[in-house]
Amino acid sequence: MTAKTTELPSMANWTPQSWQSLRAEQQPQWTDAHEYRAALDALRQKAPLVFAAKTRALTEQLARVANGEGFLLHAGDCAESFAEFSADKVRDQIKVILQMSVALTYSTGLPTLKLGRIAGQYAKPRSANTETRDGVDLDSFRGDIVNGIDFTAAARRPDPQRMLRAYNQAAATHHLIESFTKGGFADLAQVHQWNLEFVGTSDEGQRYEQLSTEIDRAMRFMNACGIDLSKERQLHEVDLYTSHEALLLGYEEALTRLDAMSGGWYGTSAHLLWIGERTRQLDGAHVHFLAGLQNPLACKIGPSATPEDAVALCRALDPDRTPGRLTLVARMGATKVDEFLPAIVRAVKKSGHPVVWACDPMHGNTYQHESGYKTRHFDTVMTEIAKFFGVCHAEGVWPGGVHIELTGDNVTECLGGGNEVLGSDLDSRYETLCDPRLNARQGLDLAFRLAELMRG
Ligand code: PEP
Numbered sequence: 405m406t407a408k409t410t411e412l413p414s415m416a417n418w419t420p421q422s423w424q425s426l427r428a429e430q431q432p433q434w435t436d437a438h439e440y441r442a443a444l445d446a447l448r449q450k451a452p453l454v455f456a457a458k459t460r461a462l463t464e465q466l467a468r469v470a471n472g473e474g475f476l477l478h479a480g481d482c483a484e485s486f487a488e489f490s491a492d493k494v495r496d497q498i499k500v501i502l503q504m505s506v507a508l509t510y511s512t513g514l515p516t517l518k519l520g521r522i523a524g525q526y527a528k529p530r531s532a533n534t535e536t537r538d539g540v541d542l543d544s545f546r547g548d549i550v551n552g553i554d555f556t557a558a559a560r561r562p563d564p565q566r567m568l569r570a571y572n573q574a575a576a577t578h579h580l581i582e583s584f585t586k587g588g589f590a591d592l593a594q595v596h597q598w599n600l601e602f603v604g605t606s607d608e609g610q611r612y613e614q615l616s617t618e619i620d621r622a623m624r625f626m627n628a629c630g631i632d633l634s635k636e637r638q639l640h641e642v643d644l645y646t647s648h649e650a651l652l653l654g655y656e657e658a659l660t661r662l663d664a665m666s667g668g669w670y671g672t673s674a675h676l677l678w679i680g681e682r683t684r685q686l687d688g689a690h691v692h693f694l695a696g697l698q699n700p701l702a703c704k705i706g707p708s709a710t711p712e713d714a715v716a717l718c719r720a721l722d723p724d725r726t727p728g729r730l731t732l733v734a735r736m737g738a739t740k741v742d743e744f745l746p747a748i749v750r751a752v753k754k755s756g757h758p759v760v761w762a763c764d765p766m767h768g769n770t771y772q773h774e775s776g777y778k779t780r781h782f783d784t785v786m787t788e789i790a791k792f793f794g795v796c797h798a799e800g801v802w803p804g805g806v807h808i809e810l811t812g813d814n815v816t817e818c819l820g821g822g823n824e825v826l827g828s829d830l831d832s833r834y835e836t837l838c839d840p841r842l843n844a845r846q847g848l849d850l851a852f853r854l855a856e857l858m859r860g
């Protein structure tokens with residue numbers, strides 16, 4: 405798919421509903437219009453999940469990253485699940501993100517901006533509208549916010565009530581994130597406790613233990629020097645922002661609110677919303693809808709994007725050239741980065757849009773293993789990151805961040821890593837609803853190797 409460079413729909417008449425007159429890719433075929441409208445009406449009555457002030461704070465943090473004063477760690481699930489939701493799972497997901505961020509910050513001396521694919525990442529784009537098994541055709545699974553993954557007619561029917569369930573789970577997840585990040589758990593004094601049991605014994609787990617001990621020692625040293633660390637908020641709390649792909653436009657529209665303080669429209673389902681590779685058409689509904697929001701935005705850029713497409717997306721999504729407003733997430737595939745990314749980076753740099761450049765080394769590197777499982781190899785993921793850094797350095801832009809699919813669980817979905825996951829292991833814990841995720845060990849391993857790349 406190539407996003408065509410055509411006349412853009414007018415923003416002058418933008419309203420939260422104006423996307424409805426444009427073509428929206430990847431929307432489910434809701435079978436009962438009445439049921440669909442009733443669910444959206446109920447959502448419109450709900451409280452916002454995030455507030456404009458914190459959303460603006462994220463834009464400011466991203467502006468620092470755009471300026472080379474920080475690094476973005478954008479990480480979390482490919483597709484959050486209704487069935488697998490629990491406080492422990494959210495805690496473990498946060499643990500990995502905190503660990504990776506400590507590894508990065510300690511090694512590079514740069515602040516790590518933590519942005520989760522969490523608390524709303526329920527909708528998935530699919531390559532086909534239907535799936536066929538043994539001659540039976542059913543709707544494709546589009547994420548728990550739309551339908552169920554089981555291959556039965558009842559489960560695959562798009563059910564509008566699921567949007568309300570997604571809202572409720574997202575609300576609970578936002579609440580858990582707030583509790584875990586502000587309530588003592590994220591205190592740097594707890595740095596040892598973040599090592600998950602199955603990670604502790606691995607090489608990267610041991611390396612992390614060492615680093616934690618050094619941090620303890622540094623804190624004791626500062627205390628001994630008479631610095632009262634109890635007063636330093638940054639040592640006791642962290643800011644973890646939320647994000648998801650804004651795929652399901654009815655849901656996003658119903659959670660859009662006018663902010664009295666700034667007079668602008670905010671998407672209140674998450675702090676940052678992004679446009680996926682399959683919905684970045686310049687004349688499409690997704691680009692138009694998100695362009696009207698004040699939230700910081702991200703857009704995936706795959707190998708089919710031309711430099712002109714990328715610049716046109718910048719013009720549409722960041723017309724005022726606001727630092728922090730737009731993150732471009734390159735997801736080229738390790739073998740294509742060198743071929744396609746340099747011209748895109750050059751064109752965007754020349755256009756003067758102060759974007760954050762991030763690398764998604766996952767989605768361009770998925771392949772089917774001989775066992776039938778969809779997987780990614782850790783080494784290929786690292787290769788794409790290294791090549792992304794190379795391109796950014798050669799073109800004179802700051803490699804601002806990475807976008808990673810991972811989980812706090814000890815799954816076996818991606819191959820390789822320090823404690824190598826083998827092809828024969830895929831079957832033991834392959835649990836993802838959609839794309840293969842790094843497990844916590846592989847995530848930590850990635851952070852250490854990334855830190856080395858950054859120091860280099
Ligand atoms: C995703 O991030 O899960 C995804 C579907 O990515 P992309 O839009 O880059 O294919």
Ligand code: CO
Nearest residue numbers: 482809838839
């Ligand atoms: Co994915």
